[in-house]
Amino acid sequence: MFLLAALLLTTACVRTNATLLNPSPVARPKVAPSAVRIYRTADQVGRPFEEIALLNSTGESNLTDENDLFESMRKKAGELGANGVILDAVNEASAGAKVAAAIFGTGTQRKGRAIAIYVLPDSGKR
Numbered sequence: 001m002f003l004l005a006a007l008l009l010t011t012a013c014v015r016t017n018a019t020l021l022n023p024s025p026v027a028r029p030k031v032a033p034s035a036v037r038i039y040r041t042a043d044q045v046g047r048p049f050e051e052i053a054l055l056n057s058t059g060e061s062n063l064t065d066e067n068d069l070f071e072s073m074r075k076k077a078g079e080l081g082a083n084g085v086i087l088d089a090v091n092e093a094s095a096g097a098k099v100a101a102a103i104f105g106t107g108t109q110r111k112g113r114a115i116a117i118y119v120l121p122d123s124g125k126r
Contacts, residue, residue, distance in 0.1 A: 014059035014072040018080060018116065021051050028052075028081020028118060033074040037119075039086045049117040052082045057112040066090060069112045082116035089113050 039045050055076055057069050069090065077085050090112040 013063045014057055014068045016055055016057040016072040016076040018053040018055055018076050020053045020080075031078040031081060031083050033071065033078045035083060036074040036077045037084045038070055038074070039084060042086050045084065045086070045117070045119060047119055047122060049084065049119045052077070052080050052116040052118055055085065055112075055114045055116055057114075059110050061110045064110055066110070066112075069110060073112065073114050073116075077114075077116035080116055082118050084117040084119045086115045086117060087112070088115065 042049075055073050057072050057076075059068055059072070070085075073085050077083075090110070
């Protein structure tokens with residue numbers, strides 16, 4: 001029972017908010033999080049894409065890792081119909097902040113920013 005409670009707490013510890021960039025009158029169908037690809041730069045996309053939304057994620061540093069942050073971004077992007085995410089920045093709490101948090105019983109935040117995108121299908125023309 002404790003393991004189940006701990007699992008539920010850690011999966012809910014990362015929150016991702018989205019700000020739509022160009023709200024489309026036609027909503028894109030949802031995309032499964034596993035089908036949302038993570039790119040480190042726009043150059044890695046390799047095909048034309050449309051920017052859907054800015055993503056901002058936060059999670060407790062001692063309860064989450066970067067993978068949790070990326071999974072939360074994938075989930076939110078997929079809900080918006082995006083099939084890709086271009087990472088902007090991931091910020092970790094400093095060692096000093098973590099020590100202070102341990103002493104004072106406060107939390108430290110891991111934060112990430114990204115852009116949810118829709119990569120256009122390959123037209124096959126060269």
